Amino acid sequence: MFSRQRRNVLPGFRLTMGYTILYLCLIVIVPLLTLPVQSWELGWSAFWRVVSDARVVASYRLSIGAAFAAACVNAVFGLIVAWVLTRYRFPGQRLFDALIDLPFALPTAVAGITLTTLYAPNGWIGRYLNDLGVQVAFTPLGITVALTFIGLPFVVRTLQPVIDDLDLEIEEAASSLGATRWQILRRVVLPFLFPAWLTGFALAFARAIGEYGSVVFIAGNMPMRTEITPLLIITQLEQFNYAAATAIAVVLLVISFALLLAINGLQAWTSRRLAA
Amino acid sequence: MAGSSSRNHRTSGAAAHLTEPRWVRWGLIALTLGFLGLFLIVPLAAVFTEALGRGWSAYTGAISTPDTLSAVRLTLVAAGVAVPLNLVFGVAAGWAIAKFQFPGKNVLLTLIDLPFAVSPVIAGLIFVLLFGRQGWFGPWLAEHGIRIVFSVPGIILATIFVSFPFVAREIIPVMQAMGRDEEEAARVLGANGLQTFLRVTLPNIKWGLLYGVLLCNARAMGEFGAVSVVSGKIRGETNTLPLHVEILYNEYQFQAAFAAASLLALLAIVTLVLKTIVERHVGRTTVQPGTATDTLS
Numbered sequence: 001m002f003s004r005q006r007r008n009v010l011p012g013f014r015l016t017m018g019y020t021i022l023y024l025c026l027i028v029i030v031p032l033l034t035l036p037v038q039s040w041e042l043g044w045s046a047f048w049r050v051v052s053d054a055r056v057v058a059s060y061r062l063s064i065g066a067a068f069a070a071a072c073v074n075a076v077f078g079l080i081v082a083w084v085l086t087r088y089r090f091p092g093q094r095l096f097d098a099l100i101d102l103p104f105a106l107p108t109a110v111a112g113i114t115l116t117t118l119y120a121p122n123g124w125i126g127r128y129l130n131d132l133g134v135q136v137a138f139t140p141l142g143i144t145v146a147l148t149f150i151g152l153p154f155v156v157r158t159l160q161p162v163i164d165d166l167d168l169e170i171e172e173a174a175s176s177l178g179a180t181r182w183q184i185l186r187r188v189v190l191p192f193l194f195p196a197w198l199t200g201f202a203l204a205f206a207r208a209i210g211e212y213g214s215v216v217f218i219a220g221n222m223p224m225r226t227e228i229t230p231l232l233i234i235t236q237l238e239q240f241n242y243a244a245a246t247a248i249a250v251v252l253l254v255i256s257f258a259l260l261l262a263i264n265g266l267q268a269w270t271s272r273r274l275a276a
Numbered sequence: 277m278a279g280s281s282s283r284n285h286r287t288s289g290a291a292a293h294l295t296e297p298r299w300v301r302w303g304l305i306a307l308t309l310g311f312l313g314l315f316l317i318v319p320l321a322a323v324f325t326e327a328l329g330r331g332w333s334a335y336t337g338a339i340s341t342p343d344t345l346s347a348v349r350l351t352l353v354a355a356g357v358a359v360p361l362n363l364v365f366g367v368a369a370g371w372a373i374a375k376f377q378f379p380g381k382n383v384l385l386t387l388i389d390l391p392f393a394v395s396p397v398i399a400g401l402i403f404v405l406l407f408g409r410q411g412w413f414g415p416w417l418a419e420h421g422i423r424i425v426f427s428v429p430g431i432i433l434a435t436i437f438v439s440f441p442f443v444a445r446e447i448i449p450v451m452q453a454m455g456r457d458e459e460e461a462a463r464v465l466g467a468n469g470l471q472t473f474l475r476v477t478l479p480n481i482k483w484g485l486l487y488g489v490l491l492c493n494a495r496a497m498g499e500f501g502a503v504s505v506v507s508g509k510i511r512g513e514t515n516t517l518p519l520h521v522e523i524l525y526n527e528y529q530f531q532a533a534f535a536a537a538s539l540l541a542l543l544a545i546v547t548l549v550l551k552t553i554v555e556r557h558v559g560r561t562t563v564q565p566g567t568a569t570d571t572l573s
Contacts, residue, residue: 008375008376008456009460009463009464010375010376010456010459010460010463010469010472011463011468011469011472012371012469012473013372013375013376015368016368016369016371016372017372017376017378019364019365019368020365020368020369020372020373020384023361023365023368024365024384024387024388027433027436027437027440028387028390028391028437028440029387030406031402031403031405031406031437032390032394032402034402034405034406034411034412035398035401035402035405038405077307077308077311080304080307080308080311081308081311081312083304084304084305084307084308085308087295088301088304088305090305094552096308096309096312098548098549098551098552099312099316099317099548100312100316101548101551102316102320102544102548103316104491104494105494105498105543105544105545105547105548105551106320106498106540106541106544107497107498107499107500107517107518107521107540107543107544108396108498108500108501108518109498109500109518109519109521109522109537109540110323110498110518110521110537110540110541110544111319112500113521113522113525113533113534113537114319114322114323114326114534114537115319117322117326117530117534118318118319118322124318124322125314125318148315149315149319152315152316168294171294172294175294181295181296181297185296206393209395210394210395210396210397210398211395211396211501212395212396212397212500212501212504213396213500213501213504213518217522217525230395230396230397230398230501231397233395233397233398233401234397234504234505237401237404237505240410242404242405242408242410245401246401246405249395249397249398249401252395252398253393253394253395253398256393256394256395257393259393260389260393264386
């Protein structure tokens with residue numbers, strides 16, 4: 001109560017707040033408002049016809065399915081990588097730790113052409129997979145590989161600080177009460193990590209759904225089979241079919257926002273757990 | 277995680293009953309190295325191998341063509357406009373949000389994070405809807421002979437949009453953690469607003485600021501999807517370096533494409549090295565899009 005009545009002696013609130021709101025509106029809010037307004041003008045039945053078209057529905061299924069599969073791969077390996085990088089010591093550890101962020105720093109187009117070259121039937125990796133009868137490039141599997149690359153840092157970077165925060169005394173206590181190492185991991189460590197793990201998974205998933213640059217090269221882009229939703233938006237744009245592009249974009253945006261809300265909820269859960 | 281800030285309960289210090297059996301440890305380390313090797317190191321090595329596959333002179337030849345050089349120039353221009361603008365915004369937003377109390381703060385933070393949740397393709401699309409020929413301002417712009425979409429201003433706008441939150445979301449938690457006692461003391465002692473900011477606030481936030489600028493710049497220079505939508509891909513005119521990589525690749529000029537890509541890969545490596553250095557000063561902050569809100573509640 002008392003501190004609320006104290007006058008804030010720092011200047012510049014109006015200036016900085018005004019500028020923040022103005023810039024936010026000009027760069028983000030007004031441009032994004034074009035999407036609901038344009039699709040409103042399209043009318044409900046025309047909107048529905050576009051977004052429920054068989055080719056578009058196939059693209060949602062592919063985008064969501066491949067993003068989900070990639071997020072699952074990252075959840076499993078991300079947990080192992082985060083644990084190993086935080087708890088163990090081995091030569092080259094700092095280097096590997098710094099490299100985790102490569103997918104954030106490497107432009108997606110570079111990732112796209114590189115992964116395509118590696119996994120093409122005559123590529124460094126694709127050659128061997130081809131001998132085994134597995135084709136990666138230009139199939140949904142290739143899309144999953146690209147999305148795994150893009151989402152790799154999320155699970156690792158969300159888990160690392162939480163693992164670092166784990167109090168060793170709790171593990172000590174569990175151990176002195178007779179728990180085996182496996183029981184400690186399963187009953188003590190994993191439940192503690194779970195909210196952050198889920199957050200990392202959701203972040204990787206959300207990022208992968210809208211991803212374009214790294215996927216478009218390796219996908220092959222065949223309608224109904226390997227055509228992701230963002231590419232479909234570009235295809236419509238290139239045919240100057242702005243209305244259809246907008247309608248599909250609205251659906252993609254709604255999916256992303258739903259995930260963002262879920263992530264914020266998870267985050268609140270995580271911080272409550274950490275505070276407790 | 278970063279250096280000294282991490283607590284020292286590693287395997288080396290922990291008793292045997294507080295870590296996994298040796299074979300499990302080595303198994304997990306092997307899995308980690310295998311996974312990271314396959315997904316990070318092999319691709320990075322492949323970029324440079326493909327770029328240098330036909331020798332050094334072919335490489336330098338490919339990166340010094342006029343089209344590549346003009347693509348580099350446009351990438352530098354786009355980042356050169358986008359990063360300073362987003363830096364000024366980040367500092368302003370940090371000052372308003374971290375030093376003052378007002379209702380709706382969490383809503384504002386979520387809105388700042390919004391560009392992270394938007395697909396790059398959509399980030400391009402919205403500017404086409406605004407400034408394209410059929411867009412809201414399209415007829416007016418055409419009347420006055422101004423081109424934004426399929427031209428440099430559109431590329432810059434799309435770049436600003438996708439790199440929008442980076443500085444703000446790094447700087448807000450840093451300014452929040454700093455509190456405002458020091459600034460208040462400076463004011464009471466007679467410093468004016470600008471002096472307070474330059475002499476008290478800035479020295480405290482400079483590493484956080486640098487960290488945000490690094491991430492912002494990496495995204496601005498590397499953006500592909502959004503820029504691809506608004507560019508029109510006119511060679512020598514509206515082609516950024518990532519777009520140039522795509523064009524060369526689609527023309528089956530693989531070595532030239534990888535040569536151009538290697539410049540961007542070098543940028544990524546430099547970014548990672550600088551980031552590691554800066555992290556030693558700030559401690560690791562969360563770099564994930566969409567996670568700024570929780571640091572404040």
